[in-house]
Amino acid sequence: MSLNEEPWGLSGVRVVLVEPSHPGNVGAVARAMKTMAVRDLVLVNPARYPSAEATARASGADDILAAAPVVETVDEALAGCIFVMGTTARRRHLPWPVVDAAGGAERLLKERVQGPVALLFGREHSGLTNEEVERCNALVRIPANPAYSSLNLAAAAQILCYELYRQSGEGEPLADAGQAPRVEATVDEVSGMLEHLRRVATAVEFLDPQSPRLLMRRLGRLFNRARLERTEVQILRGLLAAVERKLRPGAAVDGQSGDSAGPYEGNGP
Numbered sequence: 001m002s003l004n005e006e007p008w009g010l011s012g013v014r015v016v017l018v019e020p021s022h023p024g025n026v027g028a029v030a031r032a033m034k035t036m037a038v039r040d041l042v043l044v045n046p047a048r049y050p051s052a053e054a055t056a057r058a059s060g061a062d063d064i065l066a067a068a069p070v071v072e073t074v075d076e077a078l079a080g081c082i083f084v085m086g087t088t089a090r091r092r093h094l095p096w097p098v099v100d101a102a103g104g105a106e107r108l109l110k111e112r113v114q115g116p117v118a119l120l121f122g123r124e125h126s127g128l129t130n131e132e133v134e135r136c137n138a139l140v141r142i143p144a145n146p147a148y149s150s151l152n153l154a155a156a157a158q159i160l161c162y163e164l165y166r167q168s169g170e171g172e173p174l175a176d177a178g179q180a181p182r183v184e185a186t187v188d189e190v191s192g193m194l195e196h197l198r199r200v201a202t203a204v205e206f207l208d209p210q211s212p213r214l215l216m217r218r219l220g221r222l223f224n225r226a227r228l229e230r231t232e233v234q235i236l237r238g239l240l241a242a243v244e245r246k247l248r249p250g251a252a253v254d255g256q257s258g259d260s261a262g263p264y265e266g267n268g269p
Ligand code: SAH
Pocket: 087, 088, 089, 090, 120, 121, 122, 123, 124, 125, 126, 127, 128, 140, 141, 142, 143, 144, 149, 150, 151, 152, 153, 156
């Protein structure tokens, strides 16, 4: 089967549904796939299909359904694939490790470089047979409540397709592309600001140099955790300089970056 020629989409990852009994689930899987830019769906012996319910549940992803081949056997569905990842809700006694959703997607994306790969989903009531599991090169189990670990078929597909999408880098970068890039403060800018803060804290007698305790270390940790931007350091230094000016009217400020800033007007990013 050929991949369709959409401008979007993760090529070479084939989602295979083995004997789905509910057409609604088939539609919901198509929708789950399309939201995560996974295009290729193959249906093995689906019950009550094609169906208006499947199309309705697919919503705007009916193109995925329309392009999905319907085949009789798992063999036909896997034809041409170089790697098969099975999905399982149950713990099975198997000689190979079962990976979690993130690990499963990682492996699929790695194998995909060599050729088409398949992600095999089982029947709503009984999952995959042992024989089908033995056809798989690896198994993925989405970690879930041990007391109730069986997800709805489309929910399982959504989670795995999400991991594929996230890890493939298909998605938009999460940061708004229109935003000005962050300019991180350098280590010396942060330490300069901390030193300034220490001077002001001492001047206002918040910090006792005879008994400094852990104050500056704690503040240092706070600011390092916050990953300050350069403009934020400048704001803080401007604020500290303003405090100093109030403390010593007419006294010269020390001329470091930000010290000569006037009142904060909220400019900049
Ligand atoms: N009673 C079946 C449950 C099947 S759920 C069983 O015990 O196997 C239908 C399908 O959804 C499963 O075959 C599998 O493809 C997928 N699925 C459901 N829960 C899952 C989970 N926790 N991890 C991975 N796949 C899961």
